[in-house]
Amino acid sequence: MNSVSQKNSGYSDGRTQREKMNSARETFITRFLKLESSGGIVLMIATVLALIAANTPFKALYFLLIDTPVEIRIGALEIAKPLLLWINDGLMAVFFFLVGLELKRELIEGELSDKRNVILPGVGAIGGMLIPALIYIYFNAGDEMAMKGWAIPAATDIAFALGILSLLGSRVPISIKIFLTSLAIFDDIGAIIIIALFYTEKISLTALVIVAFCIPVLAILNKRSVESKSVYVFVGLVMWVAMLKSGVHATLAGVILAMFIPMQSKTRVDYSPLKSMEHDLHFMVAFIILPIFAFANAGISFDGLGVEALFHNVPLGIALGLFIGKQAGIFGLIWLAVKFNLTSLPGGMSWSSLYGTAALCGVGFTMSLFIGSLAFEETGTNLLFDERVGIILGSLASGIVGYLVLNRSLPSNPELT
Secondary structure, eight states: OOOOOOSOOSOSSSOOHHHHHTHHHHHHHHHHHHHHHHHHHHHHHHHHHHHHHHTSTTHHHHHHHHTOEEEEEETTEEEEEEHHHHIIIIIHHHHHHHHHHHHHHHHHHSGGGSGGGTHHHHHHHHHHHHHHHHHHHHHHTTOTTGGGGTTGGGOOOHHHHHHHHGGGGGGSOHHHHHHHHHHHHHHHHHHHHHHHHHSOOSOOHHHHHHHHHHHHHHHHHHHTTOOOHHHHHHHHHHHHHHHHHHSSOTTHHHHHHHTTSOSSOSSOTTOOHHHHHHHHHHHHIIIIIHHHHHHHHSOOOOTTOOHHHHTSHHHHHHHHIIIIIHHHHHHHHHHHHHHTTSOOOOTTOOHHHHHHHHHHTTOOHHHHHHHHHHHHTTSOSTHHHHHHHHHHHHHHHHHHHHHHHHHHHSOSSGGGO
């Protein structure tokens, strides 16, 4: 779900002089990708620990922990939620803030600033969101409660996907890594729009007025080139609380805040407030926030789980949406775009490696779990259990197939190709 800022992406034949001059930045990109891959491995460990905790004698302690009530009260202002929702509404707002920072950087000076590099991952992302959603709808049409989860299989977990990709080491060309992360940017944009439009509760106009007041304050701070991180964080915190009370999902406050962080300092030539905050947050998000989220949300108990539960319409729609829908949507739409000469495959990517990468995008995990919690947390039914089963099965199958296809299609010795 995170992005890469790099001009020399391999999307055009040969390397231009400008790309050669930017070669120093490739070292930073490589380090960044390694960080994200490591984060994906930590996510896997957190997921396994959650599943172990939920299916051993530690089960009672695990569910007691995530259901622990946590309350903050300042005068008449009260925020009272179980620990699980503090993680989903609070920590994930920080994650979305990082997503917003990366999105802004990409639009200004990264991959998305060059229109030539937008078409391929953009087309893939559209197919990768549309087809999985249609598959889910096919299995759940007519069930009003189940239909709330239509967006669950539309998400891609970039940290997990890069973690699996890292297992192939230096065999993976930089063009595939950048394609995958660029596609995830569009996927994130789609998720943000879906959350804003479809996963809101009863709207509080008073709280929305406070949110609306915070936005021009942030705009003024940006226009005056205020670089103090604490000032932005304070206004962002006020906006987050107001968003939480408004009925619009609070994580969107992180995206809005990110759009107003200055890209370039006007007092220091080689300093970017946005890049500084992005750098500071990467470790915390990759190695603390997302693993905590995975641990809190992936713990499902398999007690009494029968075959009929696996073939229920909700887990079946999610699993097939992630596993079949992502492959068909991404690969299919890109194939059509290439055949109609709208774009072309980047250097180092073949049709078989594109298919493997498309399959890898079926690892929806953290974002799918997040959207699932928005859809089913308050339903009072067992659909939350069903969606987690579907997400785990679909993501597991996608990860295995994606790895096997890429392992077969990528050259064993890239230096000789």
